[in-house]
Amino acid sequence: MEGRVYLCSWTKQGDRFRLWVKRQPSVAAEGASFDEANERLWGAICGAYGDGEAVTEFDPPRPADPRSSWYRRAAVVAIGCNSRADVTSFEPYFVGGFCSDCGIPSGPRNERPLVVDRIEAGGDGAFAVVPLRLRRGRPSPSAQLFSEEFLGLLNPTEVAAMTWRRVERRQPRARKVFNELIASTVHVAEVGVRGVPSKFGGWRCRACGFVDIGMYYFLDTAHSPHNWISVEDLPPRLPTCFTIGKGKGLTLGFSRERWEGLVGKAGTRGLVSSEIGVVDADRVQHPTDLPFLDDLQKKASQ
Numbered sequence: 201m202e203g204r205v206y207l208c209s210w211t212k213q214g215d216r217f218r219l220w221v222k223r224q225p226s227v228a229a230e231g232a233s234f235d236e237a238n239e240r241l242w243g244a245i246c247g248a249y250g251d252g253e254a255v256t257e258f259d260p261p262r263p264a265d266p267r268s269s270w271y272r273r274a275a276v277v278a279i280g281c282n283s284r285a286d287v288t289s290f291e292p293y294f295v296g297g298f299c300s301d302c303g304i305p306s307g308p309r310n311e312r313p314l315v316v317d318r319i320e321a322g323g324d325g326a327f328a329v330v331p332l333r334l335r336r337g338r339p340s341p342s343a344q345l346f347s348e349e350f351l352g353l354l355n356p357t358e359v360a361a362m363t364w365r366r367v368e369r370r371q372p373r374a375r376k377v378f379n380e381l382i383a384s385t386v387h388v389a390e391v392g393v394r395g396v397p398s399k400f401g402g403w404r405c406r407a408c409g410f411v412d413i414g415m416y417y418f419l420d421t422a423h424s425p426h427n428w429i430s431v432e433d434l435p436p437r438l439p440t441c442f443t444i445g446k447g448k449g450l451t452l453g454f455s456r457e458r459w460e461g462l463v464g465k466a467g468t469r470g471l472v473s474s475e476i477g478v479v480d481a482d483r484v485q486h487p488t489d490l491p492f493l494d495d496l497q498k499k500a501s502q
C-alpha cells in the first residue's frame with residue numbers, strides 16, 4: 201500500500217537537521233533545513249519500503265517557522281485519513297435530500313447508518329467519498345470514518361461531544377468496526393483567507409445557494425495549511441477536539457497538544473495531522489462574485 205503514514209522523529213545537530221523513521225531508525229536523512237531533510241527522508245522511505253507517496257508524521261512536531269506566526273492564532277490540527285472508502289451515493293442519508301444541481305446535501309444527516317462498499321485496509325480512519333467513476337461530474341460529499349480502536353483512545357467527554365454511528369460494511373469478511381463522524385457540539389466553518397492563493401476557484405450553486413470556497417494554500421511552502429478558520433469562530437476555551445468543514449463533509453480537528461498525546465498509539469494507524477491555519481477575523485475572505493457552477497460546467501463541456 202502506498203501513501204502510508206510513517207511516524208518519524210528528528211533532532212538538530214549543530215546547524216543540520218537529522219530525521220528518521222521511529223520503528224526503523226536506519227531509514228534516515230539529513231539536511232540544512234527541516235524541509236530539505238524531510239524531502240530526503242521521503243526518498244529514503246521510498247527506497248526502503250517502496251512507498252513513493254509516504255506521509256511523515258513527527259513526534260516531537262516539526263519546528264515552527266516564525267514567518268507563519270500570523271496564521272498560528274491557535275495550535276490546532278486537522279486529522280486526515282489516508283485510507284479510502286467507497287460510498288455508492290450519499291443521497292439517502294440527509295434530512296433535506298440533495299440539491300439536484302450541485303449534489304450537495306441540504307440539512308443534517310438523517311438516522312440511517314452509512315453503507316460502505318469498500319474500506320481500504322490498514323488504517324484506523326477512512327475518507328469516504330463517491331468514487332470518481334460514479335460521480336457523473338458532480339462533486340461528492342464526504343464522511344470521515346474511524347475505527348473502534350481510535351474511539352477507544354478518546355476520553356468520555358470527547359466521545360460524548362461528537363455523534364458517531366457504526367457504518368455497515370459490504371465486505372463480508374471485513375471484521376474491523378468503523379464509525380462515521382456525524383456531528384460535533386463544536387463545529388467551525390472553514391474560510392478563505394486574503395493573502396493565501398486560491399485554487400480550484402470555488403463556485404456558487406444557482407439552485408440552492410451553496411458556496412464552495414475552493415482551496416487555499418501556499419504552493420511554495422512544504423507544509424502550508426489546507427484548512428483555514430477564523431480565531432473568532434473558536435470557543436474562548438479551546439476544545440480538545442471539534443470538527444471543521446466546508447459544507448460537504450466534516451473533518452476531525454484536535455488541539456495540537458491533545459493530538460501529540462495520541463500520535464503513534466495503536467488506534468491511530470494511517471491517521472495524519474496537518475496544521476489548521478487560524479487567522480484573525482479581518483483576514484477572512486468573503487466569497488463574492490464566485491462563478492455559478494452551471495456556467496462552469498457549460499464551459500467545461502464546450
Ligand SMILES: [Zn+2]
Nearest residue numbers: 299302405408
Ligand atoms: Zn445546489
